[in-house]
Amino acid sequence: MLKNGFICFYVSISYLKSAICAHRGERVKKFIAVILIVCAISFSVTLSACTKDGGKITSYDITCTYEEETGTLSGIMNVDYYNDTDTEISDLKFNLYGNAFREGALYSPVSDTYKNRAYYAGESYGGMEIENVKNCAGWNIGGEDENILTVNLLTPIYPEDNVVLTVHYTLTLAKVNHRTGITQNAVNLGNFYPILCGRNTEGFVECNYYYCGDPFYSECANYTVTLDIPESFTAASSGKLTQESCVNGRKKCSYTLNNARDFALVLSDKFEVISETVDGVEVSYYYVSDSTPQNSLTAATESLKYFSDTFGKYIYPTLSVVQTGFCYGGMEYPALTMIAEGLDADNNIYTVVHENAHQWWYAMVGSDQMNDGWQDEGLAEYSTLMFFESHPTYGFTRKGMINSATSYYRAFFTVFSQLNDVADTRMHRHLSEYSSELEYNNVTYNKGMILFEMLRNTLGDEKFTLGLRKYFDDSCGKIASSDELIGCFIKSGTDVEGLFASFLEGKILI
Numbered sequence: 110m111l112k113n114g115f116i117c118f119y120v121s122i123s124y125l126k127s128a129i130c131a132h133r134g135e136r137v138k139k140f141i142a143v144i145l146i147v148c149a150i151s152f153s154v155t156l157s158a159c160t161k162d163g164g165k166i167t168s169y170d171i172t173c174t175y176e177e178e179t180g181t182l183s184g185i186m187n188v189d190y191y192n193d194t195d196t197e198i199s200d201l202k203f204n205l206y207g208n209a210f211r212e213g214a215l216y217s218p219v220s221d222t223y224k225n226r227a228y229y230a231g232e233s234y235g236g237m238e239i240e241n242v243k244n245c246a247g248w249n250i251g252g253e254d255e256n257i258l259t260v261n262l263l264t265p266i267y268p269e270d271n272v273v274l275t276v277h278y279t280l281t282l283a284k285v286n287h288r289t290g291i292t293q294n295a296v297n298l299g300n301f302y303p304i305l306c307g308r309n310t311e312g313f314v315e316c317n318y319y320y321c322g323d324p325f326y327s328e329c330a331n332y333t334v335t336l337d338i339p340e341s342f343t344a345a346s347s348g349k350l351t352q353e354s355c356v357n358g359r360k361k362c363s364y365t366l367n368n369a370r371d372f373a374l375v376l377s378d379k380f381e382v383i384s385e386t387v388d389g390v391e392v393s394y395y396y397v398s399d400s401t402p403q404n405s406l407t408a409a410t411e412s413l414k415y416f417s418d419t420f421g422k423y424i425y426p427t428l429s430v431v432q433t434g435f436c437y438g439g440m441e442y443p444a445l446t447m448i449a450e451g452l453d454a455d456n457n458i459y460t461v462v463h464e465n466a467h468q469w470w471y472a473m474v475g476s477d478q479m480n481d482g483w484q485d486e487g488l489a490e491y492s493t494l495m496f497f498e499s500h501p502t503y504g505f506t507r508k509g510m511i512n513s514a515t516s517y518y519r520a521f522f523t524v525f526s527q528l529n530d531v532a533d534t535r536m537h538r539h540l541s542e543y544s545s546e547l548e549y550n551n552v553t554y555n556k557g558m559i560l561f562e563m564l565r566n567t568l569g570d571e572k573f574t575l576g577l578r579k580y581f582d583d584s585c586g587k588i589a590s591s592d593e594l595i596g597c598f599i600k601s602g603t604d605v606e607g608l609f610a611s612f613l614e615g616k617i618l619i
């Protein structure tokens with residue numbers, strides 16, 4: 110995700126102030142002046158080779174219909190679950206992220222700081238209702254926040270075996286500028302279907318919808334999606350369009366996408382679209398209001414080419430860059446990125462590049478976003494820096510970006526040290542352990558960028574880039590641990606374990 114302000118957050122000073130004040134009020138006032146000065150000084154913005162083990166993977170076949178009058182999406186999902194573990198499995202678990210938007214949700218998807226920006230029409234609620242699950246012994250909705258669908262299987266599935274389930278569901282959309290919701294100009298369909306929980310050594314990972322960070326943990330699968338929408342709508346999609354037809358005022362679009370850990374759509378009857386093909390990838394920019402749309406598309410194509418050349422080849426046939434209502438700067442999905450409306454020109458370009466970088470660090474190479482948010486955000490930020498460094502005409506410099514990240518981080522550190530006696534700067538921690546977006550953004554984005562800058566300075570450019578390439582080659586299609594990332598740099602022959610430890614454990618002073 111890209112938060113507004115110092116990174117994805119283009120918000121900056123007023124939000125920085127309100128975000129902090131929301132937490133501690135009076136004691137913080139004397140530090141606001143420091144922050145304002147720091148901000149003013151520093152800122153410019155804000156395959157198959159990839160198939161897991163080269164073998165079978167789970168597949169989703171989703172058919173869904175969007176009704177504009179009711180703001181609902183009804184879907185039938187056939188999921189063919191392939192057991193690639195070495196243990197038998199008796200129950201399957203799915204995350205129901207749509208339920209985070211229901212009234213009374215324990216974990217609000219939006220913090221108080223961002224409520225006005227997100228809920229543009231006042232309070233609004235949605236939710237995901239499961240109507241039926243077929244070919245199972247039983248099912249229930251549970252989890253900590255009614256966010257988990259557990260399906261009891263008729264018989265256990267053994268390693269390398271599979272089971273096919275059919276889930277009927279209805280997603281009701283809130284009026285909210287968020288991943289899942291009806292915005293002023295579009296309909297955001299991130300997390301629009303029940304998605305299998307990813308697995309770690311302890312089993313399925315249940316994710317609560319923390320407003321800090323991206324609370325998603327899912328494994329790659331193959332997708333076929335058929336969408337039925339009013340004919341006046343244009344759909345931006347993660348998938349490649351394979352079929353389109355119009356009948357009686359309705360449009361039916363079919364898509365495919367392979368080796369992807371999620372699938373997203375954005376609908377609008379106001380979209381304009383421009384496209385360009387780069388390295389065989391069709392890149393499309395969907396926008397509602399952009400006075401220089403070609404600049405946005407060029408940033409998308411140039412950064413896609415740069416990241417492909419530098420880290421490893423982009424594996425999807427298309428990339429949709431979509432301007433839409435969103436309360437933060439942007440959001441990444443495989444082969445689709447959401448870019449918030451209303452960003453100024455620099456922030457818009459920055460966000461396009463940052464979200465593109467997530468195609469490498471999140472979409473193709475997954476990581477544990479619940480416990481190591483820095484791993485994909487820090488890398489996305491540093492990859493953005495590398496792109497701008499190699500494309501100086503955009504006006505962002507390596508020095509300027511590092512100075513900006515350092516200044517923001519130090520301001521955060523000063524304020525939080527005063528407020529809490531000591532600032533918690535651990536990077537390896539669960540999303541639930543962050544007290545605010547301000548803390549999360551500084552620890553994952555800014556400190557993440559500083560970490561990779563120090564690593565690069567320690568290793569030298571060549572070993573640093575080789576380490577990133579190795580990380581991509583080793584982990585594409587998988588969920589990589591932080592140790593696997595660190596191991597790719599240790600193999601270069603330079604001892605950087607201590608450097609990583611000092612950052613992740615919060616011991617280094619910056």
Ligand SMILES: [Zn+2]
Pocket residue numbers: 110111112117463464467486489
């Ligand atoms: Zn991000």
